[in-house]
Structures are given as structure tokens and as C-alpha cells.
Amino acid sequence: MTKKKLEEIKDKYSSIVDDKWTQWSQKNDTPFFNNQVRKVLRNVDIIDPLSIHEYIATDGYFGLEKSLKITPEKVIEIVQKSGMRGRGGAGFPTGKKWQFVRESVQNSGTEAYVVCNADEGDPGAFMDRAILENDPHSVIEAMTIAGYAVGATKGYVYVRAEYPIAVKNIRHAITAARKYGLLGENILGKDFSFDLEVRLGAGAFVCGEETALIASIEGKRGEPTPRPPFPSTKGLYGKPTLINNVETFSAIPMIMFKGPTYWNKIGSKNNAGTKVFALAGNIANAGLVEVPMGITINEIINDIGGGVPNGKKVKAVQTGGPSGGCIPANMFDLKIDFDSLQRVGSILGSGGLVVMDETNCMVDVAKFFIQFSVDESCGKCTPCRIGNKKLLGILDKISLGNAKMKDLVELENLSKIIINTSLCGLGMSSPNPVLSTLKHFRKEYVEHIKGHCPAAACKKLVTYEINEKCINCNRCVPVCPVNAIKGELKEDHFLDKEICVKCGKCAPICPVNAIIKVSK
Amino acid sequence: MKINVNGNEYEIKGASGKTVLEACADIGVNIPNLCYSKNLGLLSSCRACVVEIEGRWNLVPACGVNIADGMIIKTNSPRVLDARKTVLELLLSDHELDCLKCSRTSDCRLKKASEDAQCDAKRFARDKEFVTVDQKNDYIRRNPNKCIMCGRCVKVCAIHQQVDVLAVNGRGFESTVGVAWDKELGSVPCITCGQCVANCPTAALEEAQATNRHDHLQLLKEKIADDKTHVIIATAPSTRVAIGEGFGMKSGTNVQGKMVTALKKLGFDRIFDLNLAADFTIMEEGVEFISKLDNWEGEVKTLFTSCCPGWINYVTMMHPDLIPNISTTKSPQQIFGALAKTYYADKIDIEPKNIFMVMLMPCVTKSSEANRKGIDANSRIKDVDMVVTVREMIRLIKESGIDFKNLDDGKYDDPMGLSSGAGLIFGTTGGVTEAALRTVCEHIMGKKMENIEFHDLRGEKGIKVANVRDLKDKNGNNIRAAVVSGITNAERVIQDIKSGYEHYHYVEVMACPGGCVNGGAMPAHDAIIQDNFGNARNRSKTIYNMDQYNNLRRSHENPVVKQIYDEFLGKPNGKKAHELLHTTHTPRKKYN
Ligand SMILES: Cc1cc2nc3c(=O)[nH]c(=O)nc-3n(C[C@H](O)[C@H](O)[C@H](O)COP(=O)(O)O)c2cc1C
Ligand code: SF4
Ligand code: SF4
Ligand code: SF4
Ligand code: FES
DSSP: OOHHHHHHHHHHHHHHHHHHHHHHHHHTOSHHHHTOOOSTTTTTTTSOTTOHHHHHHTTTTHHHHHHTTSOHHHHHHHHHHHTOBOTTTTOOBHHHHHHHHHHHHHHHOOOOEEEEEEOOOSTTOOHHHHHHHHOHHHHHHHHHHHHHHHTOSEEEEEEETTOHHHHHHHHHHHHHHHHTTSSBSSGGGSSOOBEEEEEEEOOOGGGGSHHHHHHHHTTSOOOOOOSSSOTTTSOGGGSOEEEEEHHHHHHHHHHHHHOTHHHHTSEETTEESEEEEEEEESOSSOEEEEEETTOBHHIIIIIITOOOSTTOOEEEEEESGGGOEEEEGGGTTOBOSHHHHHHTTOOOTTOEEEEEETTOOHHHHHHHHHHHHHHHSOSOSHIIIIIHHHHHHHHHHHHTTOOOHHHHHHHHHHHHHHHHHOSSHHHHHTTHHHHHHHHHOHHHHHHHHTTOOTTSOOGGGEEEEEOTTOOOOOOSGGGOTTOOEEOOTTSOOEEOTTTOOOOOOSGGGOTTOOEEEEEO | OEEEETTEEEEOTTOTTOBHHHHHHHTTOOOOOSSOOTTSOOOOOSOTTEEEETTOSSOEEGGGOBOOTTEEEESSSHHHHHHHHHHHHHHHHTSOOOGGGOTTTTTOHHHHHHHHTTOOTTSSOOOSOOOOOBOOSSSEEEOGGGOOOOOHHHHHHHHTSOOOOEEEESSGGGOEEEEGGGOOGGGSOOOOOOHHHHHOSSSSEEEOOSTTTTTHHHHHHHHHHOTTSEEEEEEOGGGGGTGGGGGTOOTTOOOHHHHHHHHHHHTOSEEEETHHHHHHHHHHHHHHHHHHHTOOOSSOOOEEOOOOHHHHHHHHHHOGGGGGGBOOBOOHHHHHHHHIIIIIHHHHTOOGGGEEEEEEESOSSHHHHHTOTTOSSBTTBOSOSEEEEHHHHHHHHHHTTOOGGGOOOOOOOSSSOOOOHHHHGGGSTTHHHHHHHHHIIIIISOOOOSOOOOGGGOSSOSEEEEEEEEEEOTTSOEEEEEEEESHHHHHHHHHHHHTTSOOOSEEEEESSTTSGGGOTTSOOOOOSSOOSSTTHHHHHHHHHHHHHTOSOOOGGGOHHHHHHIIIIIOSTTSHHHHHHHBOOOOOOOSOO
């Protein structure tokens, strides 16, 4: 493969790709798409992921071609200038990480590895999957560039086994790239060789943590190990290892092809470029959205997401998945980027964005995420393994109405100790959902202690009632498993709260929504 | 290198690569730690050792951070103390907490740390359900209700023993440290070496007994109380330098005399010294070695020792092809039992069946040797009726209200109480070989040695080699002897031999790193910083000292040994000796 051949392929296929793009934009001429800036997702749903030609036609592999013509130092300088920060969650400057790996390769003189983290375990996040399924070559090209930059000849794509199509497509793309001389020996005729292998993860959330991921590739139990040593000095098989996230990699080829301004001319201060969010929850238009860093929560929820449906009031948004936090509606003019989210006790994380309306109980939300950490902790260190379980116990007590004010103190203290003493990022961030809801929705916690659930979500703290809308149709009576509803057709109906087990079966049967759930 | 700890400056010597935990211990600042052991690789799982380091936003584990010049460390700030206490309270919340009847009550690291931190064991509600104790392994009891998941047992079994049958199972709060594939310890190829027991900071792993699993110590008390039973005990070489630790004495203190007195007070009818039997093992194995030296039939021309049952469990399971190369000489324990039930029974005119032979052992798996099929000289009479471990004996002595520390020195009983320094050094790695070489060179080959101390064979190295110039094989090559401790090292030597890379005429193997002084049923290592050898270091030092000051340092010079051969056994390796003092080895199944 040579530059000339790349250009030939591009010429031949660009009209096909252009047509596809036009079709796509006509079909998607909606506010949901028009308010997005699609850089990382530029090819998603447009090109055929199984066609290397179509990828080349979108300027694919020209970034690699350019990179191999300049020195590795120069490549790293461009990545640094772009301002890219890792999309895997922590936001570590990508160019700096590449620099560290290159330095330890040069100091140790050993081989090195490039690893793509496609474990994507956050519940609700699926941007990495979308990229791997739809644009696998962008990751391959980026990893090859990274290999050249840091001095590695071998790379691994670590994908969770629950993504069979992603696995299939990336494998297909690797084979195609090899065939075209874009992977393997003497890439693009240059004195540089690099090859890739796919490794499957068993789907444990903690395997996304870099040291656990390394252990898993090595065939060990996916358990984090203490850092230092960091992977950049001692990673896979004890060798310097560069680990980046799928989304991070995916932007690299265009940065190399078009220069650092491709990325840093958008975004906010210290937060260059775009970020893909998985918009979900109580929102009219859910799905993946790619926006410049620094736009406000309001803009995402209203301009792109179309607001909260069913006439409900928006209450909060949860960002960052199980390591993130809840931001209340009165703060929705907050700019979304790594730093400002951190400032309000949440994180950008991998880009989960769950919108919650007034029927969501914040204690319940905290419980959901802590339960996730209780199940997904690797179990190695004490605070994370046992501490989260104890947090869950206290939250349970609160949602049952059995807690006292001192339990809130314990909740906060224990959360801080878990954060302070855990071994890896999972434990260090798992109490965030508790702390952020405690911070922004403390009143709601206190209400529970008094015996009320304002959102009427905690079973123990709500009752069912039949209100004046009842038309005495008698449909609800046979549905109740414990005969708590009394009444004959065309006579008044009563719900006996003493008997009611709050199963909620009756409410949806009522044709006029007369059976309602109210906070005690 | 200078560091600042709790507001005071300290100059740390030999600082490079020292962890905060070690550096603080050096200056007398102890940081509680449960999962750390120097030779097991960094686990950093318990988090009891967290400290504040200036410049770090979170608390960091002292075991996992190396000191740096100018580092400012706080180990007792309110923040640290609160976090430490909470971490321990989390561990306690799901712990069994039956400290009063727990075998580790006086040396449990969890208990000690929690007491110091003044923990409230009831702060957090219990979430774990009690599970049944795994008693499927005859020699090791696994009680998951006491496990704090430090991971040390998993590491030691994998790294030092290469047996690798322990594992972390499951995920999240439900994860457990247990047996690989969630099995029971009785259904995996565990060799019952007991190193996991030695490394466990709690009593989640402890020695068990196949016979009378629940109350063999009760049986012992009944036997002692029964006038018709003549209860005798023999004490293994390493026990006298360790048992004092159970009563607060410094590790390695020689308490032979106090131990004998304590055993008398417990009511044993006779107290004998197992070192005597070690002298017999040397006589028999020495002659066996010379007679086989130039007459091997198979490819492998090495004689392996047979006195460590953990090793025998391993080699007969993993390398049954080496069975012809394992010495047929019985271990001191079995030789003593065989002589007690024959020679001694005759001498004092008691029916062998009325003798109850007890062994005091540092070892988790000596009882497996006593139970081994075909080990007994007479199939109707057991050589050894019961093995009591050092840990168990400490509990018995305490229970009887014996003030061990202040006891007068007692003397072993006749006629089986006299032994040589060669028998004593059996208790430490290299001792068997050193003792054997003394006798083989001087007695069997008739060469007077100027120096009978083999310093090459002493110390902590896992594989030690001696080139013996005084002794040659038929090709005129010096005799090469290797001393190995730890099964991982043994496997390495076996591979070297089988591949022809190395030739050794004689290989001594002990399953426990450092030999019996580091046995799995010894008092727990008490140093604040744990490592592979711990208290075994001092125990071993004392043993070599005792040998040095013993007038009798060669097995063949022991008058009791001579007398018993003359009066009773005949010649070493002779007919009677073969009947009583030798055994055969059979392959062992990996899975039961
Ligand atoms: C519990 C935990 C789970 C993680 N899961 C992922 C993941 O699924 N994907 C990912 O890219 N990074 C994940 N990370 C972050 C990685 O450890 C690592 O920082 C990242 O892959 C580095 O890539 P980046 O610099 O491109 O962000 C996780 C971290 C933690 C602590
Ligand atoms: S913080 Fe949690 S996931 Fe991380 S090592 Fe500890 S137990 Fe494992
Ligand atoms: S006794 Fe030895 S072999 Fe058995 S589990 Fe323990 S360390 Fe492993
Ligand atoms: S059994 Fe003992 S050594 Fe093993 S993990 Fe549990 S507490 Fe640690
Ligand atoms: S984490 Fe340091 S001793 Fe356990």
C-alpha cells in the first residue's frame, strides 16, 4: 500500500460515501441531530463497517500515512497540541500519556504494547460499541499511529464478549487492514511493523480498570493491582503499555490528518473537542449524542433531547454512571466538561447521562448505583467489598423509613472513607452517587427519616388511594391479590390501606387513573 | 534519606526500595497490616495500613508506597485513625467473632489490630450468612467465617508451593477466598504442607486431625487420666526453640527444659526426645545412601530424603516416577514410634497396646504421615497414636494453668532421652544433610573431618548446594548434595535433574520454606512486618547454637543409638532395622 493507492481507492469510492452521507443527513434532518457535532461518530450509521474502501474514502488511513512521514516525537506533539484528554473516564491528557510510554520504552529498551480499552461496562453507555461496530478502522488506524509514536509493535483490542457484532467487525477490519498492508510488516512500505489481536473480556465491570484489564489479558483473575507501577512503565507482561479508550483512539486519525485544530478549535478551556453522551432516562429523544465539550446540560436535554415527556417536571440528571453523581435541575446551566462536573461532585465518566423526572426518588437512585458497585466490585479490598454493602444497608434502612438522623452521618462518613482508602478507581468513586444526592437532595433523605418519600417511589413509604375520579367500574377489584379493594359495580369503591400490600397491580387497570400512589 | 513521620524528622538508612510500612517500623512506629508479607508480592487488599502522605489527596497503603526523600507521613492523625478503625470494623462486621474459643485468640493479627484501634465490632450490621466450615481435608480446616480475604494463602500456595489450589472465587460482596473452582480442600491436590495456615492472619485456616477430628485433645486428656495407659511423648527438634513464643517469650528462646517440665506437669508418663530418632534416621539413611550411590538402575541417580510428609505428599502425587529414588528410611517420628512399641515396650515390660505414643510437632501434616497406609511396622499396632502440634500444646499448657515462663528446667527421661546435635539440626533446612554428611564421611567412609559444619547448607536460600570433596562417587566425582525448601524450589531441582542440567547425589527437601522451624503449626510470626521466615530465623539460629555447644554432635557417637543397635536392632539397614525403620512409598492420587 502506498499513498497513491490510498488516493485511488478514495477517488473510486468517494461518490458512494457522499451519497450515503447525503441520504443520512436527509433522513436525520432533526433537532436531535442538527444540534450535534459529529466527529467521533462521523462515520457511524453511514459507511459500511465491513468495507475498508469506504473508510479510506472518508480520508481513512491518511492520518496514518501522514504520521509515518514525521518523527514519533512530532506525532506526540500533535496529539498533545490537540488537547485530547482520555475518554475512558479520568480525562488524563492523551499526548502526555503517550509521552510517558515512549520515555519508558526508551529507558528500558524493551518492547511495548498498545491496548484499546473496549470493555465498556457502565450501565447505559454504548458509544464504544457504536464506534467498534460501525467504524472499526478508525480504532485500528489510531492504534497503529500510537504504536509508531510510543515504539510498540503489538496491540490488543480488549472487547467485552457481550458485544458480538463489535468483535466480528473489528476482527474483520483487522484482517482487511493486514491484507492492504495497513497492519503487519512494513506498513505503507515504511520501516514500521505493527499488528493487532482481539481479546475478549468476560464482562466484569472492573475489568475496564486498566490494571485489572491487564491481568485479564494475561489470563489472570480480573483484579486491580496497586499503582504505581503504572501501566506506562510496567503494564502488560511487565512491559510499558499504552492504554486508551475506544473514543479517545477514534478521534486520533482525523487529528493527525487535519492537524490539532481539528480538535482544539471546539470545546471549552482545557476540555478540547467533542464528547459522546448516552442520553437516557425520562427524555423524549434518547440515544447517543455527540456535542462540543462545554455546552450546558440544558442545551443537551432541551435542544437535543427534546425535554422530559408526559408533562412531568425534570428533577435531576445523573452523569458518569456508577462512579458519577446527580445534578439537580436548578444547576442545569452548568457547562458539561471534565472539570466543571467534578466541581459539583459528579464526573463526566464515560458519558452516561440519565435524565430523571419528579417520580424518581433520590434515595432509590443512590441505592441502584450502590447495588451495582456491591455486585461489580472485584472483592479484593476491604472498603470497596464490604463498605459499599454497608452503604446499601443504610440506604435500605432509609427507604424503609427505619433510619435515624445519625444514619445520615454514618452514610457520609463511610462514603468518604471508602473513597479515601480503596485500591482502585471503582472503590474510589463508588460512593459518589450517595454523596452527590446527599449534597443536593438532603431534604429528600430527611423526609424519608420522617417517614415520607416525596417522589412516592419507596414502597414502604407510600400508600395507594382511590380518588374522586373513580367511575365505580369495579375492574380493579378482581385484580387485587389480597382483596384490599371493596366495592360492587356502580357503588362506591374503597381501598383498605391496612390490607393493601402495595403490589401496584390495580393502578394500571383503572381506566381513569383514579388509583394513585401517594407519599405517606 | 530523610522522612518526617508524625512531625518528627528521621534519617532512614538503607532506604532505597523501603516501603513506608518498613521505614516506620524501623523507627518504632508500627502501622497495623494484615495482608502484607514481604515475599508474597504486593497484595494491598486489607487497607488497614493506610496513612496520610503530604501531597496525596487520598489515604495510601503504607505497604505499597516506597519512601522518598522529604516525604511527610502521618500515621496517627485523626483522619488516619478513623479510617483505620473503620476498615477494621468493616472486617469485623462479617467476622465470626468467637475469639474466646478461637485457636488464634492470642496471636490473631485481626484481633490485635482491632484491639489497638479500639474497634466497635457492632458498628456495622452483619450482612454475610454463616457458611459451613470446610472439613473435607483431613489435616486442614478452612473456616470461611473467619476469612478476611487478605489473599496471603492464595499467594503462598501458588508462589512458594506451586500447588496453586487456592483461589478467589466470585465477584463483589459475594466473592470469597477459598479453594480453586469453589471446591472443598479435600477434593483438590493439596499436599497439606500447611504454609497457608502459617500465613493466615486469622484462624480461617488451621490444623485439623483426621482421627477424632473434633476433639483429639479431649481424647489425649482422657488417655493421660487413664492409669492403665502409658502415655509417652516425644518432642520434635524445632519445638523447643518455638513453644516459648506461645507464652510471650522471644522467638528462638531455647526452652527445652521448661518444655519438658510442662509436659511432665501435664501428666505424660515419659518425656522423650525425638532427636534420638533423628540420629537413627541418619544411621539408616547414611548407609542407604552409600549402598545406593553407585547402584542406581533408572535414569535418575539421586536419593531424595523422605522425612517431610508435605514433600512426600507432593512427590508421590506429581512425580510417581521418582518413587524409587525416595529414601525408604522412615522419618524420625515413625522410627521413634516403632522403637517405642517394640524395644521400649520390652524394656519396661508393657504391652505395646497399652502404650499411647504422642508426638509434639511443628507441622500440620505430620498426622497424615502417622496415618499413612503401610507406614506402621506392625499393621495391628500404630507406630504413632497421636500428633499434637505446638499451637495445640500451648493451649493445653495454658488450659492447665501451668506457669510456663517460670518453670524449672526438666530433663528428658531415660532410656530415649539422649541425642546428638546432629539430630537437633533436623529441625531446620539443611540440617538433615549436614547431619547425614557428618555420619557418612566419618563413620561409614571412615574419614576424619576437620570441620563438621557445612555453612553452605545453612541459611535462607531456597536451594543450597554442597560439593563434598571428602566423598566421591565411583567416577571420582565429588558428591553433590542439594538442600531445598519450598515446593517451588523442589520442582525446579527436579526439573534440573530430569533434564540432565544438574546432577545431585543427594537432595534434601522440606516443604516449608526454612524447614520445620517454619512449620505450619508453629506459633504465628509476631513481627510487625511479616515475611516468609519471620520467627523461624531466630529459631534456626538457636538450633545451630545449641548444636555448637553440644558435646555430642555426631549421630553415630550417640551411646543410646549404639546400645539399641547392639541390644536390639543389629546393623543399620539390617533385617530388623529394615522391618522397623524402613517403609515403601506408593503413588498418591491427585483427586480423591
Ligand atoms: C472501575 C473502572 C472501570 C473502568 N472501565 C472502563 C471502561 O469500560 N472503558 C474505558 O475505556 N476505561 C475504563 N476505565 C478507565 C481505565 O482505567 C483507563 O483509565 C482508561 O481506559 C484509559 O484510557 P483513556 O486515557 O483513553 O481514558 C475504568 C476505570 C475504572 C476505575
Ligand atoms: S476498589 Fe473495589 S474494585 Fe477496586 S480493588 Fe478494591 S475491591 Fe476491587
Ligand atoms: S496446605 Fe499447602 S498445598 Fe495445601 S492449600 Fe495450603 S499451601 Fe496449598
Ligand atoms: S484464609 Fe486466611 S490467609 Fe487466606 S485470605 Fe482468608 S484470612 Fe487471608
Ligand atoms: S493493604 Fe497494606 S497491609 Fe494490607
